[in-house]
Amino acid sequence: MNSKIPQDEFDKAKDLLMAAHNILIISHRSPDADSVGANLAMKETLEAMGKKVQSACADPVPSNCVFLKDADRYINDFNSADYDLIVTVDCGSHELMKFHLKKPELLDRTKTTLINIDHHPSNDFFGNVNIVMDQAPATCFILYLFFTYCGWGISKDCATDLLHGLYYDTGSFMHSNTSADTYRIAARLKAHGADHERCVKEQFHTSSISKLRLWGRALSRVSMNSKNAVVAAITERDFREENTEPEDLSGLINYINSVPDSRFCVLLTEDMKGNIKGSLRTQNEDIDLTQIAGLLGGGGHKKASGFTVPGKLHERVVWEVK
Numbered sequence: 243m244n245s246k247i248p249q250d251e252f253d254k255a256k257d258l259l260m261a262a263h264n265i266l267i268i269s270h271r272s273p274d275a276d277s278v279g280a281n282l283a284m285k286e287t288l289e290a291m292g293k294k295v296q297s298a299c300a301d302p303v304p305s306n307c308v309f310l311k312d313a314d315r316y317i318n319d320f321n322s323a324d325y326d327l328i329v330t331v332d333c334g335s336h337e338l339m340k341f342h343l344k345k346p347e348l349l350d351r352t353k354t355t356l357i358n359i360d361h362h363p364s365n366d367f368f369g370n371v372n373i374v375m376d377q378a379p380a381t382c383f384i385l386y387l388f389f390t391y392c393g394w395g396i397s398k399d400c401a402t403d404l405l406h407g408l409y410y411d412t413g414s415f416m417h418s419n420t421s422a423d424t425y426r427i428a429a430r431l432k433a434h435g436a437d438h439e440r441c442v443k444e445q446f447h448t449s450s451i452s453k454l455r456l457w458g459r460a461l462s463r464v465s466m467n468s469k470n471a472v473v474a475a476i477t478e479r480d481f482r483e484e485n486t487e488p489e490d491l492s493g494l495i496n497y498i499n500s501v502p503d504s505r506f507c508v509l510l511t512e513d514m515k516g517n518i519k520g521s522l523r524t525q526n527e528d529i530d531l532t533q534i535a536g537l538l539g540g541g542g543h544k545k546a547s548g549f550t551v552p553g554k555l556h557e558r559v560v561w562e563v564k
């Protein structure tokens with residue numbers, strides 16, 4: 243392995259986890275396969291050590307994660323006082339917990355003890371212990387390193403959880419965040435019994451008719467603007483008419499991010515709550531999308547960023563005489 247391990251943080255997190263009895267693990271709002279996989283992998287591993295563990299998320303688990311063991315046992319509310327340790331996984335900033343709005347004690351480092359495990363450069367180190375490895379392709383990748391560092395066994399279910407997240411955040415090893423260690427860890431997870439076929443099926447080979455039709459709407463609108471950015475859009479009406487939800491767009495951006503000579507691409511979606519969500523991707527080495535997303539109050543990674551702004555989408559048809 244070439245990945246550099248933050249030993250101090252790993253040691254501190256291990257000590258806290260070993261000493262805790264009731265542990266709450268929080269996935270970020272609008273959770274994805276990395277955040278759910280990491281959460282359930284941690285739960286599985288700590289339960290095997292005799293701990294009481296509860297998974298929590300402000301929003302429901304996405305359909306591509308429902309097959310994971312205990313994905314149906316998430317709670318969407320809790321009493322912080324019931325837990326002696328809280329772990330957040332894949333939360334790129336404290337805001338992504340969402341629970342802090344009603345539970346300010348989550349941000350009070352004297353009232354709750356929190357381990358923050360994440361791989362986003364935007365992370366604001368809101369925990370008592372912060373394992374933030376921004377070179378890691380996924381939080382599940384960090385957890386593999388952490389569990390093996392601690393000498394904790396990796397069960398078959400834990401291996402599937404971790405591989406699911408690793409697959410998702412690397413776009414099945416197609417994104418530039420895929421390193422030699424990504425493949426090494428994937429190989430070891432497979433050797434631990436990870437159900438790789440199921441991960442692939444749930445993430446890439448499962449589409450409802452309505453989802454395919456929604457993608458068709460977005461793809462039929464793809465265009466390149468004067469700045470060589472490829473733009474596609476989906477309105478709230480599209481979601482409604484095709485009986486779909488924002489999570490049905492997961493994966494679509496990879497198709498939009500495939501146009502030769504484009505600088506970057508943007509998928510704009512209305513989120514049903516009066517906001518426009520922008521997802522940005524690029525294949526271009528010279529572009530840092532965190533700067534573009536940052537102009538609109540967003541963030542993320544250099545080649546994959548996003549933002550949310552209030553507003554509605556309007557289609558503009560331009561006619562000109564030549």
Ligand SMILES: [Mn+2]
Nearest residue numbers: 276332381411
């Ligand atoms: Mn992630």
